[in-house]
Amino acid sequence: MNRINRRVLLGAMSAAVLAGSAGLAMAAGEIRVLNWQGYGTDEAFATEAFEKKTGVKVVHDYFTSEQEMLTKLRTNPGAYDVVLINSAFTGQAKAEGLIAKIDTSDMPNVKDLAPSMGQNPDLVPGGDVYGVAWTWGATALAVNKDKVTPLPTSLALLWDPQYAGKVSIRDDGVEAIQFAALALGQDMNDIKDLEAVKAKLKALMPQIKTFWSSENDWNQFFSAGDFTVSTFWSGGAGRSITKGLPVAFVVPQEGAVGWLDSLAIPATSKNQDAARAFINWMIDPEFYVQWAAKGAPSSANAKANAALPDSDFNKQAFADPAVVARVHFMKPLSDETRKAYTELWQDVKTAQ
Template sequence: MKTFTMLTASAVFVALAQTASLAAEVHVLNWKGYGADEPWAIAAFEKATGNTVINDFFNSEQEMLTKLRTNPGLYDVVMINAAFNDQATSEGLIEPIDASKIANYADLGADKSKSPMLNHNGKVYGVPWVWGLTSIAVNDKAFDKTPTSIQVMWDPAHKGRVVLRDDALEAMQFGAIATGQNINNIKDLDAVKAKLTSLMPQIRTFWSAENDWNQMVAANQIDVGTYWSGSAGRAKKNFKLPVTFVVPEEGAVGWLDAFSIPKGSKNVAGAEAFINYMIDPSFYVQWDNKVGAPVSANTKAVAQLPADSFNRAVLGDPKVANRIQFQAPVPDDVRQKYLQIWQELKVNVK
């Protein structure tokens, strides 16, 4: 499929709609407020395919996995961070995807579509959607010059005005970067714990939702904090907040979000149509222009952005790319160890 507009459907979508006509509801397990549930996009998809989207939401990957485990057959599409795809696959929560039925799949970057995190035993279990960074973002009002180092989080000048996301894995990986370590192979966990312990007196609060972060900046309550690249873009573009996203010299955590089809889906054709729409350049460019988005896994979509856009000019810069460490799957025992350390650290924050 070459084009798709908000007013007319392509021939591919018409064919998919006809296939899905017997089961017109597409149940999606989704992040709330993260592109795939944009009202204008859902309306366009429904008009093009004849399907009706029913969204259910989660606030963490662990909650997402729990919902898949406890509601077999309820969902047709699920958004999964690629680092969790292996776990979902091994538990039998998602099923193989016939990529030949997703027209836009051919335009995905090979480094994303061929990721071993999304492909198992020669089968596709996840269609890459967007990727981005977890790094730091700053309140422009608090800085005469945008900082370039992650160490700004420890600057006493910002005591009580620093935030971290309430997520154990993300916190440990952030600490790994701050101590010069590989996020996927932390050799000195004691150093990470010590570094994060020294950060706790700086912390104002722990955030869990994008809206929380934005409200604190809008009220000028924080100076700097961990944030997602796409969220920072939305804060600036959609809400006109004084936010600048920083990829520090020490590096940043990279992540890849993908769509999968849960085991027992009752509307596989509708799921394929939904995924195809979500990786279509026409949707992505409108999403980025209207709201602000992470980087599309579709190379043609990124190429349609302005040359000076953040997702092309900055995240497309090879020098920046070299500083990104992409998340890999984390064993359960390691994840549990991270959670224990994180809970200990939070106790000391007033």
């Protein structure tokens, strides 16, 4: 079989995705995925179904921060075939030549992506796809609904003296600064008065009982009663609720920090046909509905969202367009700005 015919055949197989295209094993015996641990792509039911239908095994490696993800791509050329990238970092990865332009012509589920997600300019600069929109969500307020009544409507809750020593936020300088900016009525993606933000964060420090850095941390601290009021991810809140924790998730009037995650293909991947087939499976409604039952972020696939039951957490949390409008999606930051934010955050924490 010549190279051209083989590519045509593999393209057809990718389009079929999980329609019995075992021939993909010709292109790759396995693909390697770089992601946060426990974030969808490593769900056993999903990887097993993909391997059964395509013959391609899915192997994972993990990162604990976006900076670590970029470092792994830089220092391990050829090691990965699919990578999870937040839209705020896609431009940097593209500029460094770390990710490839994706031909989505043999990825039928791409057509069902919500236009605002699938055509996000940070993922599709100039019309070329460098990240396939996958999931999105918001970091907002999560409270113990048994102890906070009525439910809050404002970020001012974090500074309320009533909850002194009962507050937690994620130990992330950029996110902390963004929340302080929102609380002050500033544009979190274009902060004009950083000194005011710093003062606002200093005022928050006496309220803090503990910082959290992972979903596991958050659930343990919440279950132990270490805090009553916190910031948290929408997907995490949904999973906590499925575990029976008395969590209420609120997008406050000042807004929430939004994020859009995509699946990209490293420029050095040698298995791009299989990588596209795997990404197509990850945005498939069949996969997403099963994942959502366990607690997942919102899907960028409109068809997948429509297939969810009305009781779904994300469907309820973001049913109101006015709520979605209050979600401020993170934009890319320069290295200089990110460094300044990190230094400010360290100053605030050490001064408490």
